[in-house]
Amino acid sequence: MLGHDLPEELDHFLAAREEELIAFRRDLHAHPELGYHEHRTTSRVSLRLAAAGLRPVILPKGTGLVVDVGDESAGNSLVALRADLDALPINDEKNVPYRSTIPNVCHACGHDVHTSALLGAGLFLAGQAAAGTLPGRVRLIFQPAEEVPGGALDVMAAGGIASVDRIFAVHCDPRLDVGKVGTRTGPITAACDKIRVRVTGPGGHTARPHLTADLVYALGKIVTELPAALSRRVDPRSSLSLVWGRVRAGSAANAIPDDGIVEGTVRCLDDEAWHEAPDLLKALLESVASAYGVIAELHYQRNVPPTVNEPVSTAILETAAAQVLGHEAVTPSPQSLGGEDFAWYLESIPGSLARLGTRAPGSAGDFDIHQAVFDVDERAIGVGVRLMAAAALTALHANGPSVPDRLPDGVGA
Numbered sequence: 567m568l569g570h571d572l573p574e575e576l577d578h579f580l581a582a583r584e585e586e587l588i589a590f591r592r593d594l595h596a597h598p599e600l601g602y603h604e605h606r607t608t609s610r611v612s613l614r615l616a617a618a619g620l621r622p623v624i625l626p627k628g629t630g631l632v633v634d635v636g637d638e639s640a641g642n643s644l645v646a647l648r649a650d651l652d653a654l655p656i657n658d659e660k661n662v663p664y665r666s667t668i669p670n671v672c673h674a675c676g677h678d679v680h681t682s683a684l685l686g687a688g689l690f691l692a693g694q695a696a697a698g699t700l701p702g703r704v705r706l707i708f709q710p711a712e713e714v715p716g717g718a719l720d721v722m723a724a725g726g727i728a729s730v731d732r733i734f735a736v737h738c739d740p741r742l743d744v745g746k747v748g749t750r751t752g753p754i755t756a757a758c759d760k761i762r763v764r765v766t767g768p769g770g771h772t773a774r775p776h777l778t779a780d781l782v783y784a785l786g787k788i789v790t791e792l793p794a795a796l797s798r799r800v801d802p803r804s805s806l807s808l809v810w811g812r813v814r815a816g817s818a819a820n821a822i823p824d825d826g827i828v829e830g831t832v833r834c835l836d837d838e839a840w841h842e843a844p845d846l847l848k849a850l851l852e853s854v855a856s857a858y859g860v861i862a863e864l865h866y867q868r869n870v871p872p873t874v875n876e877p878v879s880t881a882i883l884e885t886a887a888a889q890v891l892g893h894e895a896v897t898p899s900p901q902s903l904g905g906e907d908f909a910w911y912l913e914s915i916p917g918s919l920a921r922l923g924t925r926a927p928g929s930a931g932d933f934d935i936h937q938a939v940f941d942v943d944e945r946a947i948g949v950g951v952r953l954m955a956a957a958a959l960t961a962l963h964a965n966g967p968s969v970p971d972r973l974p975d976g977v978g979a
């Protein structure tokens with residue numbers, strides 16, 4: 567079990583460091599960088615870790631880094647904590663002193679908060695290691711390009727989780743009050759793929775659709791029929807959902823065009839349905855297109871699998887949160903149809919992603935992530951520090967020789 571003084575040690579650490587971490591977040595927020603371009607962000611994180619005596623290793627593509635806290639003499643267990651560094655191609659519409667200084671780039675998904683919280687947890691754990699109280703090693707993963715996505719795959723290709731026993735991460739949740747942590751066993755985020763359908767035909771005059779193929783009409787049928795047919799061909803419990811975001815065809819009111827496109831996303835909570843989706847969509851598309859005499863090509867772009875939280879890791883997160891934030895802080899999180907590339911790690915090793923509440927209690931408006939005005943109650947950074955540090959310590963103790971084979975009462979409910 568963890569020492570009873572962990573909450574006090576974290577209080578003490580944050581009393582000295584919380585202001586610095588908030589300033590760190592504001593600096594990142596004012597200088598956001600898109601996926602695979604996080605050079606300044608990587609450098610800022612790297613310098614701060616190095617100043618604490620740690621030895622960060624930059625990933626091969628030049629952005630993102632991993633760093634180990636503690637050494638093997640403390641035990642063989644290795645637990646990873648992950649944050650993501652990248653921002654979104656959105657213009658920052660907030661009126662705050664730390665507003666983005668880069669046009670059309672904004673930390674609208676809270677990755678600046680994740681990065682600052684992980685930095686804080688890392689500095690705290692480095693203090694524990696220096697004091698000889700860290701029962702193993704903790705790897706901090708500052709991952710690039712979550713939104714692109716693919717940064718998780720780069721970390722894995724670089725051997726970043728090769729000997730890791732468990733991995734944890736948090737993600738900002740603007741629908742949850744600051745101080746609260748949302749947990750869930752099983753799928754917490756969805757698969758999110760992109761599709762593009764290109765339809766072609768001979769084109770012609772709108773007076774004579776029967777002599778050509780009425781491409782815009784066929785495109786309309788594809789737009790409405792594909793989601794409808796999917797909802798009848800796939801188990802509703804898999805929550806497979808196709809939603810279009812872009813459609814384009816034609817240039818004149820009286821000319822049937824010879825091509826058109828429609829693009830959208832396919833989201834899914836179930837791994838099996840996710841694997842079957844491309845073939846099923848292709849078959850449905852062909853049947854609709856052939857009925858109207860057009861040719862339809864499907865370009866299916868696989869993105870991320872669903873994030874499926876492993877039960878023991880989720881119980882560890884809940885134990886850790888209860889110890890350092892209080893039992894009432896832990897709340898069940900609903901499934902989200904958002905995508906998160908943390909899912910790739912969980913296809914290889916056990917782990918769990920928690921939701922970090924960022925809403926100012928009693929605030930009137932609700933923010934959502936990926937909105938141009940998204941912002942957080944910055945006390946969430948300190949909460950993230952407490953949660954991630956405690957999760958790593960709880961997991962290391964759980965892997966150690968002196969641990970009970972069951973978790974404390976009340977865990978995993």
Ligand SMILES: [Zn+2]
Pocket residue numbers: 675713935936
């Ligand atoms: Zn995002």
Ligand SMILES: [Zn+2]
Pocket residue numbers: 675676677712737
């Ligand atoms: Zn995100």
